[in-house]
Amino acid sequence: ATVDKGVDFANYFCTYAFLYHQKDMLSDRVRMDAYFNSVFNNKHHFVGKTVLDVGTGSGILAIWSAQAGAKKVYAVEATKMAKHAHELVKANNLQDVVEVIEGSIEDITLPEKVDVLISEWMGYFLLRESMFDSVICARDRWLKPTGVMYPSHARMWMAPIRSEVADHKMSEYEVCMDDWHGFVTETKSYYGVDMSVLTKPFSEEQKKYYLQNSLWNNLDPNQVVGTATILKEIDCLTVTVDDIIEVKANISSTITKEDTRLCGFGGWFDVHFNGRMENPAECEVELTTAPSIDDGTHWGQQVFLLHPPVRVNKGDEILVNFLMNRSKENHRLMNVDLGYEIKLSSGQMLPPVRNKFYIE
Amino acid sequence: ATVDKGVDFANYFCTYAFLYHQKDMLSDRVRMDAYFNSVFNNKHHFVGKTVLDVGTGSGILAIWSAQAGAKKVYAVEATKMAKHAHELVKANNLQDVVEVIEGSIEDITLPEKVDVLISEWMGYFLLRESMFDSVICARDRWLKPTGVMYPSHARMWMAPIRSEVADHKMSEYEVCMDDWHGFVTETKSYYGVDMSVLTKPFSEEQKKYYLQNSLWNNLDPNQVVGTATILKEIDCLTVTVDDIIEVKANISSTITKEDTRLCGFGGWFDVHFNGRMENPAECEVELTTAPSIDDGTHWGQQVFLLHPPVRVNKGDEILVNFLMNRSKENHRLMNVDLGYEIKLSSGQMLPPVRNKFYIE
Numbered sequence A, B: 001a002t003v004d005k006g007v008d009f010a011n012y013f014c015t016y017a018f019l020y021h022q023k024d025m026l027s028d029r030v031r032m033d034a035y036f037n038s039v040f041n042n043k044h045h046f047v048g049k050t051v052l053d054v055g056t057g058s059g060i061l062a063i064w065s066a067q068a069g070a071k072k073v074y075a076v077e078a079t080k081m082a083k084h085a086h087e088l089v090k091a092n093n094l095q096d097v098v099e100v101i102e103g104s105i106e107d108i109t110l111p112e113k114v115d116v117l118i119s120e121w122m123g124y125f126l127l128r129e130s131m132f133d134s135v136i137c138a139r140d141r142w143l144k145p146t147g148v149m150y151p152s153h154a155r156m157w158m159a160p161i162r163s164e165v166a167d168h169k170m171s172e173y174e175v176c177m178d179d180w181h182g183f184v185t186e187t188k189s190y191y192g193v194d195m196s197v198l199t200k201p202f203s204e205e206q207k208k209y210y211l212q213n214s215l216w217n218n219l220d221p222n223q224v225v226g227t228a229t230i231l232k233e234i235d236c237l238t239v240t241v242d243d244i245i246e247v248k249a250n251i252s253s254t255i256t257k258e259d260t261r262l263c264g265f266g267g268w269f270d271v272h273f274n275g276r277m278e279n280p281a282e283c284e285v286e287l288t289t290a291p292s293i294d295d296g297t298h299w300g301q302q303v304f305l306l307h308p309p310v311r312v313n314k315g316d317e318i319l320v321n322f323l324m325n326r327s328k329e330n331h332r333l334m335n336v337d338l339g340y341e342i343k344l345s346s347g348q349m350l351p352p353v354r355n356k357f358y359i360e
């Protein structure tokens, strides 16, 4: 499937051309601290080295790399944000080290291979946006065989949760359908047209909107009602696009709270800055987007809600069958197929349930 | 300038593929009543005739045309909504009269020319979306020389207004800039990067967002503080794309309220269903989107705010120099250049002011 560049810009890149959006990311202290510490506590990876920043945005990671002692930094950015990055580099007196290049990483050419590839490519639930494809492409073309990836590892997590949002969404959906029924009656009586044949497609459209879209949420750790499990582990140095084009996992989670409700599942990710085996980090850094009271991120968690919620109890086991792949219409969005079965601590199995979700 | 079809779909057509959006339009009673009355009070234009509905959406106008006695109706729709229109036609037993065709009106072919071209093509402030281009194209290719346009005429209006939103928007902008200054200070102290060089571009981006975007508003007629003036008159039977690609007008408005504030200008439109000179309507119908307490429409008015507002008084005259043309990046969005001069009733002229606005 080839991607139309113009469409990709209209759907995806356009938002990154706003300073407002870059500022949102630059204001995420958990994100910023992780990258800052990973660079400045591992200067041995940077001093005198060449670095490629894939998707430099405002230029922040390229600037830090230069400040940490890099000899040369290539900072590649697809959008007009490149112009601002260039100004920022100059204002911080790094124009002799950092070279900002406006263009898609897939299209540009560098004069040399690099020692470090740094990038902040993570989307919601890690893989939304599919930007990691571009990082893999850059790695294969421009990273030396001995090169280091920043970050070096990534993991996707999932845990059962409780949430009142499940009830809200269901009642929003019901209000919307009530309104529709009034609309059908009025259109018939005022305008002589019977719209009832559209009730089914309308309800499907609205079900998708209210009930099947995954939601951004900053969960309270208290809302996690069972053990969190790893869905996917990625070694950024060796992973291929084929390895991430689909995420498939059978996991099991045990309910850890007494008499509670299973309202859905929360998904999040973490990434690690460990260097590589032959050239490890001196100080390993982790960036996690797990539920947290004080250390929330702009990624939050993606929540997949169940309708209706199910009563569960401590010791019950949830067997989850997870499949995520890319939307056919837009490879940067994801479809999730989430099946689960509950094995009560009594040993009884509840009937299996399957749900489709959209990460849009 | 050629338009990339995929990009146009991503930016524009996509919204019309949702029943939710079609329902919004179908719930606009002012709009619905106007089209309904124009068709059913002018059956002589429809009985035994052939009709083309450009952009049929749910199919409503095609169905009414058939119910009013048309012999054949071609209902053309670019999006997947065509499928629903087809179902609606069948459910209302009109499949022998109404033929739904999925495709761009620019691309499809009809087996014959038609007697009536009906279309609901109006965007915010009439011309946003530039869909009238498609109607003109359809008219030139498929309307008989004796054919009738529904609607037959359109006008753009403008009037000076007062509005508290001007103050809100300015204070939102100021809060946003305060926040930016805090961000610059923190980024310097925590992360060693001086972002102040981006202050100017950021403030321009935010000024555009908060102060230069025209706003959707349902104005109270009381907010109109001066005489309303016509900016543009269109005869749908004869107008060309060249006539609407740019709207240029010098108009003058007299303040009608004692001691008030000029906070900006409100823009709206009306369309008329008058048939044509040789074949006039029996019952002329008007659809207006002017400020109204009871008869608001989903179009509302477009508001262009001035910062800061200006004190004016009854009898003062506002000379407005209005220029609207299409955005270079997206021909369906508009740029407005709005200059004005105030001639006080004392005869004194205040210095002229020019503002740029975006209808996005």
Ligand SMILES: Nc1ncnc2c1ncn2[C@@H]1O[C@H](CSCC[C@H](N)C(=O)O)[C@@H](O)[C@H]1O
Residues within 6 Å of the ligand: A013, A016, A017, A025, A026, A054, A055, A056, A057, A058, A059, A060, A061, A076, A077, A078, A079, A081, A103, A104, A105, A106, A119, A120, A121, A131, A134
């Ligand atoms: N294929 C590609 N080529 C170049 N830039 C890309 C790209 N895919 C995404 N990007 C850019 O990558 C950026 C990701 S957001 C991260 C920005 C910055 N590195 C920071 O950490 O703050 C966006 O600005 C986006 O426009």
Ligand SMILES: Nc1ncnc2c1ncn2[C@@H]1O[C@H](CSCC[C@H](N)C(=O)O)[C@@H](O)[C@H]1O
Residues within 6 Å of the ligand: B013, B016, B017, B025, B026, B054, B055, B056, B057, B058, B059, B060, B061, B076, B077, B078, B079, B081, B103, B104, B105, B106, B119, B120, B121, B131, B134
């Ligand atoms: N060039 C084109 N060819 C075909 N359909 C078009 C078009 N430009 C716009 N449209 C369609 O025109 C519709 C305009 S909205 C009006 C819908 C319907 N006639 C009603 O009155 O309720 C949208 O559904 C849009 O997809």
